[in-house]
Amino acid sequence: MVRARVAMGVLGAAVGVAVALAGHAGADAIEDGWPYGTDTFMGAPGYIDGTSWTNKGGEQFGPIGTSYGDYIATHTYQGADDWYTAHQSTFYVPFFYSSEHTEVTGLLDDSAGYPSVGTVIDTTNLFEFDTHVVGLVNLFSNTVINDPDLGYASQFIMWPVFTNTFLITEDGMKDLVGVPGQQFTLFEIPFTDASGGADASDAGDMFAQLLAELAAIET
Numbered sequence: 696m697v698r699a700r701v702a703m704g705v706l707g708a709a710v711g712v713a714v715a716l717a718g719h720a721g722a723d724a725i726e727d728g729w730p731y732g733t734d735t736f737m738g739a740p741g742y743i744d745g746t747s748w749t750n751k752g753g754e755q756f757g758p759i760g761t762s763y764g765d766y767i768a769t770h771t772y773q774g775a776d777d778w779y780t781a782h783q784s785t786f787y788v789p790f791f792y793s794s795e796h797t798e799v800t801g802l803l804d805d806s807a808g809y810p811s812v813g814t815v816i817d818t819t820n821l822f823e824f825d826t827h828v829v830g831l832v833n834l835f836s837n838t839v840i841n842d843p844d845l846g847y848a849s850q851f852i853m854w855p856v857f858t859n860t861f862l863i864t865e866d867g868m869k870d871l872v873g874v875p876g877q878q879f880t881l882f883e884i885p886f887t888d889a890s891g892g893a894d895a896s897d898a899g900d901m902f903a904q905l906l907a908e909l910a911a912i913e914t
Contacts, residue, residue, distance in 0.1 A: 731842075736838075743769075751763070764783060765800070779799050790823045822835060836851070836852040
């Protein structure tokens with residue numbers, strides 16, 4: 696609770712600094728610098744090479760299970776273009792609850808500019824069911840991506856009617872709401888200064904501090 700309050704305090708201060716700088720900000724959309732996307736089902740980039748798993752293990756308690764292991768992700772499906780290595784752990788209660796924790800442990804090809812080593816991706820799902828149209832889906836999903844170099848995003852999905860994505864990068868913070876057929880901005884607060892009329896360094900410092908607090912809460 697104390698950490699959460701500290702993070703919210705830092706977030707409030709960051710908003711204050713951002714509002715002060717907003718009048719001088721550039722026109723580029725904040726999500727342009729966020730390569731993980733802001734659409735539905737935000738998650739780990741690339742594809743898992745199914746033959747690359749190592750250090751695999753897990754436990755089974757009736758229908759409830761856990762698993763873990765290390766894998767190599769590729770740029771393309773079933774491709775030989777290795778991208779990065781990651782460790783993944785999962786917990787699963789059939790048709791009710793699942794969680795997945797992924798941490799990027801190394802880069803094999805940095806040409807894409809992401810993910811950064813140390814990036815953490817956490818996904819929690821509730822109430823899995825079969826739609827008989829698109830297969831198994833989850834009624835509620837929440838994904839958090841914390842990239843130490845690029846920023847932080849949290850996405851909540853209530854399938855298929857609502858999506859909310861909160862994003863914070865060194866360029867600013869933004870909240871996007873999606874409903875079937877459209878996505879609109881709830882708010883957008885830039886941190887950067889394109890005109891040279893204001894000093895954005897305070898916002899950058901606040902951004903770095905906020906990311907550190909968010910990472911501390913997750914651990």
